[in-house]
Amino acid sequence: MGGYRFRWDVIPANLEFLLSGLQQTLYISSITLVLAMIGGMIIALLDMSRFLPFRMIGVAWGELIRNTPILVQLLWIYYVLPMALGININAWTALVIGLSVYSSAFIAEAYRAGIQAVPVGHREAARVLGMSSTQTLFRIVLPQAVRMTLPPLAANFVQLIKFSSLGAVISVGEITRRGMELSASIFRPLEVFTFIAIVYFVICWPLAMAIRAWERRLARR
Amino acid sequence: MSTELATPAATKTALIAAEALSKSFGDVQVLSGIDLAIHPQEVVCMIGPSGSGKTTLLRCLALLETPSLGCVRMEGQIISQPDQTRAVKKAAQSMGRDIGMVFQHFNLWPHMTVLQNIIEAPVRVRKTPRAKAVAEAESLLEKVGLSDKRDVYPARLSGGQQQRVAIARALAMRPKVLLFDEATSALDPELKREVLLVMRALAGEGMTMVVVTHEMGFARNVGTRIVFMDEGAIVEEGAPRAFFETPQTDRAKRFLRQFED
Ligand SMILES: Nc1ncnc2c1ncn2[C@@H]1O[C@H](COP(=O)(O)OP(=O)(O)O)[C@@H](O)[C@H]1O
Numbered sequence: 001m002g003g004y005r006f007r008w009d010v011i012p013a014n015l016e017f018l019l020s021g022l023q024q025t026l027y028i029s030s031i032t033l034v035l036a037m038i039g040g041m042i043i044a045l046l047d048m049s050r051f052l053p054f055r056m057i058g059v060a061w062g063e064l065i066r067n068t069p070i071l072v073q074l075l076w077i078y079y080v081l082p083m084a085l086g087i088n089i090n091a092w093t094a095l096v097i098g099l100s101v102y103s104s105a106f107i108a109e110a111y112r113a114g115i116q117a118v119p120v121g122h123r124e125a126a127r128v129l130g131m132s133s134t135q136t137l138f139r140i141v142l143p144q145a146v147r148m149t150l151p152p153l154a155a156n157f158v159q160l161i162k163f164s165s166l167g168a169v170i171s172v173g174e175i176t177r178r179g180m181e182l183s184a185s186i187f188r189p190l191e192v193f194t195f196i197a198i199v200y201f202v203i204c205w206p207l208a209m210a211i212r213a214w215e216r217r218l219a220r221r
Numbered sequence: 222m223s224t225e226l227a228t229p230a231a232t233k234t235a236l237i238a239a240e241a242l243s244k245s246f247g248d249v250q251v252l253s254g255i256d257l258a259i260h261p262q263e264v265v266c267m268i269g270p271s272g273s274g275k276t277t278l279l280r281c282l283a284l285l286e287t288p289s290l291g292c293v294r295m296e297g298q299i300i301s302q303p304d305q306t307r308a309v310k311k312a313a314q315s316m317g318r319d320i321g322m323v324f325q326h327f328n329l330w331p332h333m334t335v336l337q338n339i340i341e342a343p344v345r346v347r348k349t350p351r352a353k354a355v356a357e358a359e360s361l362l363e364k365v366g367l368s369d370k371r372d373v374y375p376a377r378l379s380g381g382q383q384q385r386v387a388i389a390r391a392l393a394m395r396p397k398v399l400l401f402d403e404a405t406s407a408l409d410p411e412l413k414r415e416v417l418l419v420m421r422a423l424a425g426e427g428m429t430m431v432v433v434t435h436e437m438g439f440a441r442n443v444g445t446r447i448v449f450m451d452e453g454a455i456v457e458e459g460a461p462r463a464f465f466e467t468p469q470t471d472r473a474k475r476f477l478r479q480f481e482d
Contacts (some may be wrong), residue, residue, distance in 0.1 A: 121328040125387075129342035129394055130318035139341065143332050158266050 021178030040107030
């Protein structure tokens with residue numbers, strides 16, 4: 001790489017363009033997190049249902065999502081789903097749907113682990129005291145499960161920030177796409193993609209560290 | 222045997238009773254044909270080798286396990302049987318509240334303070350007005366000697382303190398019978414004492430208690446009846462003095478020998 005002359009000034013010169021992409025990235029990750037939390041709840045309820053067909057749907061859904069690449073899922077939603085349903089899905093919507101569906105499978109797992117982490121004895125104590133199963137769920141199980149679920153949810157948010165870069169493939173204008181566009185027009189891929197990697201790192205790393213500290217604290221209780 | 226085993230006729234007048242109760246987990250039969258009637262103000266201590274089915278029997282009485290055969294009656298009414306019909310479930314729901322239980326591992330809810338643990342069931346199940354439930358909880362805490370821990374979370378308490386809170390929580394529902402499942406087994410010797418003292422005081426007040434325990438001193442001094450179990454059956458029962466001084470069966474004799482110094 002001897003002789004390459006870095007031109008870091010291209011970054012400030014195009015900062016606004018790149019940061020508009022970052023804004024999209026964070027926007028998409030946030031919306032997706034909320035949708036995936038709802039989707040995860042549905043899958044978790046299916047998984048834990050007393051009704052066998054529901055359980056089978058929940059399990060099959062989770063297995064399907066966890067065992068196919070997310071990029072293939074995105075392409076499938078973008079290209080195949082509109083044809084199959086005869087509707088129009090723009091790239092942005094396809095990305096949000098794809099990431100939500102993908103994350104929901106993992107979030108469902110986090111919910112389930114959170115609920116299973118509540119000792120059976122806590123439920124039995126409630127039952128002997130005459131509390132109904134609904135009261136037990138909302139007063140005893142969920143308040144404890146939610147705390148266990150928060151770190152994995154935050155970890156999922158970090159995943160979503162990174163996976164939203166896949167939107168670049170179907171030309172959603174998040175930060176990675178903006179970088180591709182910029183580098184194609186000014187021929188400075190080295191500066192542009194280095195900057196983008198740093199942006200991702202600066203956001204994701206502190207979050208990941210915070211989550212680890214948080215998990216350690218939960219484990220100590 | 223020193224006393225007659227409970228007959229079905231006796232179970233109908235009992236506060237709570239197991240009647241011809243058997244329990245299997247899969248192929249393993251844990252209880253076989255248990256007849257046990259508990260009358261008001263009795264302190265029945267269940268002892269026996271570990272694995273003999275004491276905890277399982279207590280859990281059947283607490284309606285945490287469903288019998289494979291036979292039934293559990295409360296004041297004559299069936300509250301649990303293999304076929305949990307609507308009528309049985311309804312009886313269990315209304316009468317089951319009168320059964321309290323104290324667990325080996327306390328099972329306090331860690332996200333609630335001591336006070337919240339105690340008032341939760343009275344407020345939500347008995348619909349006691351909150352202020353009244355709080356006042357009652359405070360007097361219960363005084364009774365178990367933990368008034369100053371009212372607003373503390375369980376994780377900050379010693380095992381003995383947690384168990385005393387668990388007893389207060391059970392008492393807050395004003396149970397007619399209180400079941401203790403090895404309530405002191407998980408505690409260090411010096412903490413056992415404070416819990417046993419509370420249990421002794423309760424017995425003195427006339428609380429009906431069924432106590433699964435390894436504390437022979439407590440069984441002898443506080444119990445009004447000893448039930449000795451082995452291999453899923455009641456092998457011998459009788460008054461504490463008679464049982465400890467002149468056990469009738471070889472199995473009871475062998476069991477008691479291990480507590481001699
Ligand atoms: N949920 C269960 N599933 C299978 N076996 C069980 C279960 N609960 C208890 N057992 C078995 O039942 C037997 C009696 O256990 P338990 O009632 O705890 O005896 P004890 O309280 O006298 O020590 C043991 O052999 C135990 O392994």
